[in-house]
Each structure stands twice: as structure tokens, then as C-alpha cells.
Amino acid sequence: MNDALLDSRGGQLLVGLAAGAAGVAGSYAATGYTPTFVASPIERTLSRTMPGEVVTVAITYLGSLGQQLNLATALALTWLLFTAGITAAVLAGRETNNRLLPTVGTAVVTWLVTAAVTRTLVPAVGPVVPAVAVVALAQAFDAYRGSTDPISSKRRQALSTVGVALGATAVGVSVGQRQRSMGETAPPLDAEGVDNEDLQAKLDTAEGNSFDIDGIEPLVSENFFEVDINSIDPNPTAEDYTLSITGAVESEASFSYEDLKQMDAVNQFSTLRCVGDQLNGDKIDTALWTGVPLRRLVEEAGPQSDCDCVFLKAEDGYEVEFPLEAFDRGLAVYGMNGNLLPRGHGYPVRAVIPGHWGEVNTKWLTEIEFLNREVDGYWEQRGWEGTGSVKPTATLKHDTMLDDDQRQLAGHAYGGLRGVSTVEVSTDGGSSWSEATLSDPLPAADGDGPAADAWRQWQYSYDPPGSTHTVVVRMVDRDGNVQTSEETDPAPTGPSGWVSKEFES
Numbered sequence: 001m002n003d004a005l006l007d008s009r010g011g012q013l014l015v016g017l018a019a020g021a022a023g024v025a026g027s028y029a030a031t032g033y034t035p036t037f038v039a040s041p042i043e044r045t046l047s048r049t050m051p052g053e054v055v056t057v058a059i060t061y062l063g064s065l066g067q068q069l070n071l072a073t074a075l076a077l078t079w080l081l082f083t084a085g086i087t088a089a090v091l092a093g094r095e096t097n098n099r100l101l102p103t104v105g106t107a108v109v110t111w112l113v114t115a116a117v118t119r120t121l122v123p124a125v126g127p128v129v130p131a132v133a134v135v136a137l138a139q140a141f142d143a144y145r146g147s148t149d150p151i152s153s154k155r156r157q158a159l160s161t162v163g164v165a166l167g168a169t170a171v172g173v174s175v176g177q178r179q180r181s182m183g184e185t186a187p188p189l190d191a192e193g194v195d196n197e198d199l200q201a202k203l204d205t206a207e208g209n210s211f212d213i214d215g216i217e218p219l220v221s222e223n224f225f226e227v228d229i230n231s232i233d234p235n236p237t238a239e240d241y242t243l244s245i246t247g248a249v250e251s252e253a254s255f256s257y258e259d260l261k262q263m264d265a266v267n268q269f270s271t272l273r274c275v276g277d278q279l280n281g282d283k284i285d286t287a288l289w290t291g292v293p294l295r296r297l298v299e300e301a302g303p304q305s306d307c308d309c310v311f312l313k314a315e316d317g318y319e320v321e322f323p324l325e326a327f328d329r330g331l332a333v334y335g336m337n338g339n340l341l342p343r344g345h346g347y348p349v350r351a352v353i354p355g356h357w358g359e360v361n362t363k364w365l366t367e368i369e370f371l372n373r374e375v376d377g378y379w380e381q382r383g384w385e386g387t388g389s390v391k392p393t394a395t396l397k398h399d400t401m402l403d404d405d406q407r408q409l410a411g412h413a414y415g416g417l418r419g420v421s422t423v424e425v426s427t428d429g430g431s432s433w434s435e436a437t438l439s440d441p442l443p444a445a446d447g448d449g450p451a452a453d454a455w456r457q458w459q460y461s462y463d464p465p466g467s468t469h470t471v472v473v474r475m476v477d478r479d480g481n482v483q484t485s486e487e488t489d490p491a492p493t494g495p496s497g498w499v500s501k502e503f504e505s
Contacts (some may be wrong), residue, residue, distance in 0.1 A: 016087030019134040023127035030126025034235040043074035052382030059276040071231035085109035186339040191261035209440040215398035221285035234315040247369035250302030268445040269454040275357040275386030275494040290335030306372040315364035320377035322387040354453035355417035357386040390416040392483035394475040414455035418477035423458040429470040436460035
């Protein structure tokens, strides 16, 4: 009886599966979590071809899990592509009795698949080495017939092959994770146009104004949310970066990264909220952004838009159109909280548009196009309408019993450009209202008055009535308008309504 692992169809498939997994891990080790990782283009294609209804359901009910499932699907498809090609190479070698063909075929197939998917040549070598190593090991096992027990020999060969594949996969993932963590560390901001004393003073003010309450973010968020159309972020370099001004303009213009850093910068607090956030969700955060006013960049281009609208384009293929009036308040940002903009938040440059939903605040900004007619952006093509002003919200993120038997409540309030003047709390389901204590506002960009577009924290303590009761919170803007009580789903224009919670006593 022939006990060679590769002489059976099952053994050939096992080797293909093991080598395919090692190849995926090898690509990750060589490229990290970047667009040249072999699964990235497949994941990106899935995110663009998925029907808008599916995207809406994923955002509304799955949140970030939907994006993770999309990436998992891309990884599985990549693995299957590698497996199919490598298994075919192994099979061809056994059928022709050519011992060299499985390893050579594996190398060629793995490189060709990776190069075709990623459209790169050198990074495509990454998956080749571990995939070939697994197939070569299986070949070596086949050449060795030391056991008189065929079943035991096959089992040892299979287990050893899988073990090497798992080892190669583990090493690849470990190396890739190390590259990823190193790439996410943002160095301190160093730009000629930045007023560092103003920047530090604003950060100190934010720290001093923040309530020290567990469970709610300080005024400058420590864990800023990330929402992107792809699971794997772009990885552009500052050296090659160019921001282009195009479309309905007198003359097109462009700026390098160094051009932007040499201009007089603005340090500005702004809160971002995702249009797909839940009513009392976590996709809302605040940072101190450093950048150049967008209006200053486009002045010399001479915009002549007939529709008073502008189109932003990003490195990852994202596009969004919104009113020129909102654009004129925006910044081309390269700094965040005293550091260079992290990759996950749009390095080298992103847009921050005060008072508008997060989808307008384009990351990895590469082009500003002035339009003569309105067009649909990425999310509008999928049924969303999130390019307008944010809806006011008061969140309830913290409740605890204090030593004096009072219950303490806390959260954030955000009204976009409307500002926040008051947060009101009801402990009887909305029959009566009391004012909460607000944190002092963050300072404006020019230091004159409060920030135009930043949240505030609130806290409120009360004596529980000793029975089941419902707490409701709402905010009032600077003009005295109470946020609407009408509760709406995130799709298509963002969530609204008063946040409430029932307590037993």
C-alpha cells in the first residue's frame, strides 16, 4: 500500500488548504494591514458591490461587526483562491510524476494570484515563501517511507504539514500585527505654521474642564471612533501627497503636504458624529484638530460653481458632495490632539466640516472638485442622506449610586453649530424637568468665546423615589430650542429623539 500523503485527493486538498492559509499569512507579514495585503482589494470590491439595502441593515443592526464580517469573507475568498491554485499545481505534479512541479507551480500560482489581485509586483512575493515551504515539506514527507504502518505514517505526514502551516500562519500574523501597531503610532505634531503654545493651552483647558466620571469620554476623546467604507485603511505617504483643486474653477491648483504645514494653521475643537450612530450610541467623539482653512486653499483657484456645491474625493475611493456654504467653514487637517493625524483618521490630510455628519468629514483627502451640478456621493448612492447638519443629541452613558445614596447620571450633549446651553433631566418619564450641571465649554479656535462645534459633558444627581421610574434626558441649544422628541432610525438622515432609561428604584 502506498502511504504517500499527496497520492490521495484528500491529501492534496489538505496540502492546498494549509499552503493557502500560510500564503495569506505571508502576505500579511510582508505588507501589514495595508491595501497591498492580498485580501484588501477583494474586501474593497465587496464593499462597493454590496446592495445599499444590505449596507443599511449591516450598519443599523451589526455596526462594526458588519465590516468585520465583510473582511472575514474577503479572507475566506482569498484563501480559497490560493487553495484552488496550489491544489491544482500539486495534483498536476502527481499526475505527471513531476516532483518539481508542485513547488514551482505553487510559487507561480501564489505570485500570480497576489499580483493580479493587488496589482503590485514586489509585495506579491510575500505569500510565496510560506506557501512553497508547506508544499515542499509535504513533498519531503512523501519521499520518506520510514514507517511500516501506512495509516500512522499518513497521519504523521498530515499533522506535520498542518503544524508547519499553522506555525507559518502564526508567524505571519504576528509580524503583520507588529507592523500594524507600529503604523498606528502618531508622532508629535511638528509644523512651521502651528502655534504650539495655543495648541497646548487648548488641550490643557479641555483636560481641566472635563468631569472626572468613569464611563464617559473626557472632552477630548481618548478612544475616537472610526468608520470607513473599507476594513483596511489606505496607507499614503506624506512625501507623495498632493491635494488638488479641480472642476469649475478659473485655474486648477495643488498643494503638497509641506505646503500645507507651512501655512498659518488653526487649532479647532470639533465633534464628529456618524450618521449611522444609534440614538444613545458611541460613534460620537471630539478632538482638537489642526489644519488650514479650506476656503484659503481654494481662493487662488477661483471657484465658479453653478450649484454652490463641492465634491470631495479620497485616497480610498470615497466621494461626498455637500453645500459650498458648509465647505467654507472647513479645515484641511493634518494634526489631531497635538500629534500628526493618525492613519486611521486620515493621514496625511483629512477634511473637518463643523456641524455636519461624519460622512462629510472626508479622510485621506486628495481632491476638491467644484461642481456645476449636484451628484450623489458614496453613501447617497446607497440610500443615505447624511450630508446635512447633525441632529442635536443628549446621551446617557453613566449611572451609579453614590455614597450618600443618590444616583448619579452623566453623558454628553451635542448640538452641532447650534451649540449647547442646557441639558434637562426628568426622573418621572418626562412630566417634570431639572437642569443638569454642564462642563465649561471648550474654547473657540480664536479663543474668543466657546467652540462653535463641540460637545459638553453633563451630570445630574437625584434621590431615587424607591420605585420603578424612567429617566429622560434632552438638550437645549443656544437659541432656546429643545431637541426634538421624535425618535427616528439612523437611516437615512441620522438618529433623533430623547434618550431614556428605566430604573428599578
